Amino acid sequence: MNDLVRAWVEGWVVSRGAAPPLTEPWGWTIDVGHLDHVTRHVLGAVGDDVEENAVRKVAEQVTGGGVWLKAFADPEVVRAWLGPRWWTDPEPGCLMSLPLTPDAPRPAPPPEGYRLRTWALGGVTRVLVTAPDGALAARGQIAPTGATAVVDQVETAPAHRRRGLGGLVMRTLQHAAAAEGARTAVLAGTPEGRALYESLGWTYQAPLTSAKFTSA
Structure with missing residues (x-):
C-alpha cells in the first residue's frame, strides 16, 4: 500500500x-x-x-x-x-503532499472587514472566514493523525475569490497541524484547487x- x-x-x-x-x-x-x-x-x-x-x-x-x-x-x-x-x-x-515545519510563521490576518475563526473538535481543526456581512467567504478543515495530517473540504465562495482567502485558510490549517506535531500534510484535491495548492508549495503526487x- x-x-x-x-x-x-x-x-x-x-x-x-x-x-x-x-x-x-x-x-x-x-x-x-x-x-x-x-x-x-x-x-x-x-x-x-x-x-x-x-x-x-x-x-x-x-x-x-x-x-x-x-x-x-x-x-x-x-x-x-x-x-x-x-x-x-x-x-x-490529484493526490498532493507538503512538508510541515513547526517553526513556520503564523499566517497574516484576514483582509479588512473579514473575520477568521479557528476551532478544534473531535480531532479536526476547522477554519472559517466570514465576509463583512457575515456570509461564508472561505472554509476548510484538517485532521492530524500523528505524523501526517489531511486537509479536507477547502472552499472559497465565488463572490470572495481572488482575495487570498484560500491561501489564508490553507496556511492556517497547515500551521495548526504542525503545532500538533504533524510533519507531512496530504490532500486529494480538485483540478480547480491544484493551482492554489502548488502556489503554496504542495507537490503533485498522482x-x-x-x-x-x-x-x-
Whole structure:
C-alpha cells in the first residue's frame, strides 16, 4: 500500500466522521453512511501500480447505489475497467503532499472587514472566514493523525475569490497541524484547487479517479 494513500485514508475518516477503514487485499473499504455516499472503496496503489484486475474485482462486487470508488490513476485508464453502470468524474483529481515545519510563521490576518475563526473538535481543526456581512467567504478543515495530517473540504465562495482567502485558510490549517506535531500534510484535491495548492508549495503526487455506481 502506498504510504501517502494510507495517510489520506486515515485522516479522511477522522475529518468526515466515517467508520474506521477496513483493510482489503487491494486497499480499504470505508463506510460513510450518507444516502448518496454509503460506502467508498479506495485502491491502495498509485499510478501504474493500480492493477486492472483489482479495479474490476472491486467494481463487480458492487450492486447498490451510493457506492464510490477512488483510484489514484488516470480516469481515462480506470474508466475502461469499469462497467457501464459506473459514472466517472471526467476531471481528474490529484493526490498532493507538503512538508510541515513547526517553526513556520503564523499566517497574516484576514483582509479588512473579514473575520477568521479557528476551532478544534473531535480531532479536526476547522477554519472559517466570514465576509463583512457575515456570509461564508472561505472554509476548510484538517485532521492530524500523528505524523501526517489531511486537509479536507477547502472552499472559497465565488463572490470572495481572488482575495487570498484560500491561501489564508490553507496556511492556517497547515500551521495548526504542525503545532500538533504533524510533519507531512496530504490532500486529494480538485483540478480547480491544484493551482492554489502548488502556489503554496504542495507537490503533485498522482492523479485521482472518482467513480460512483449509479445502479441504473
